[in-house]
Amino acid sequence: GAVVSQHPSWVICKSGTSVKIECRSLDFQATTMFWYRQFPKQSLMLMATSNEGSKATYEQGVEKDKFLINHASLTLSTLTVTSAHPEDSSFYICSQSGDSYNEQFFGPGTRLTVL
Amino acid sequence: DQQVKQNSPSLSVQEGRISILNCDYTNSMFDYFLWYKKYPAEGPTFLISISSIKDKNEDGRFTVFLNKSAKHLSLHIVPSQPGDSAVYFCAANGAGSYQLTFGKGTKLSVIP
Numbered sequence: 766g767a768v769v770s771q772h773p774s775w776v777i778c779k780s781g782t783s784v785k786i787e788c789r790s791l792d793f794q795a796t797t798m799f800w801y802r803q804f805p806k807q808s809l810m811l812m813a814t815s816n817e818g819s820k821a822t823y824e825q826g827v828e829k830d831k832f833l834i835n836h837a838s839l840t841l842s843t844l845t846v847t848s849a850h851p852e853d854s855s856f857y858i859c860s861q862s863g864d865s866y867n868e869q870f871f872g873p874g875t876r877l878t879v880l
Numbered sequence: 881d882q883q884v885k886q887n888s889p890s891l892s893v894q895e896g897r898i899s900i901l902n903c904d905y906t907n908s909m910f911d912y913f914l915w916y917k918k919y920p921a922e923g924p925t926f927l928i929s930i931s932s933i934k935d936k937n938e939d940g941r942f943t944v945f946l947n948k949s950a951k952h953l954s955l956h957i958v959p960s961q962p963g964d965s966a967v968y969f970c971a972a973n974g975a976g977s978y979q980l981t982f983g984k985g986t987k988l989s990v991i992p
Contacts, residue, residue: 797978808982809969858923862978869980871923
């Protein structure tokens, strides 16, 4: 399967600051990438679908102005958590679609802790 | 409203025995089901999947069974190994859709 990397793997920041998380496809050009969030002992919740060269599609309840997604190239999508607050502390995971719509390859995730 | 449910948050099994992880879904539009394995602080890795036109798919020690009428699927691991200890997520998607809907996961512990 495709290899997806995320950077950073973990980040601690102060409340009110912004944090950018990068998701890179290392061996596959991904027109569609996904951003998930997972709180402890909860399922992965889809936040948004990111399409290369166009605006992201956000799931209901996800603030697009708070979670800025940019998918400027076929190998890179970024998620910026703006004005982060402690309740934004979570595990953020990206994935990319494969050849078929059933395939998704996940990155290793980014642990965000907002103090 | 959870469309994919994994009602057992945890399961302990002796090494060498069978592990059975269960998953129920409510959305009749789902036609493809996947199981992912996840270690702490890592992203999920794909394990096995099944299309709604089948009722069983087998890959080595892993077998997934689908009962469409009951909207239920299960993952069987036999024999279970300590390295299988992880959180297992059931996921589903509908025709032509990339979007996956995940269950909350079941933490499997295989005891040596």
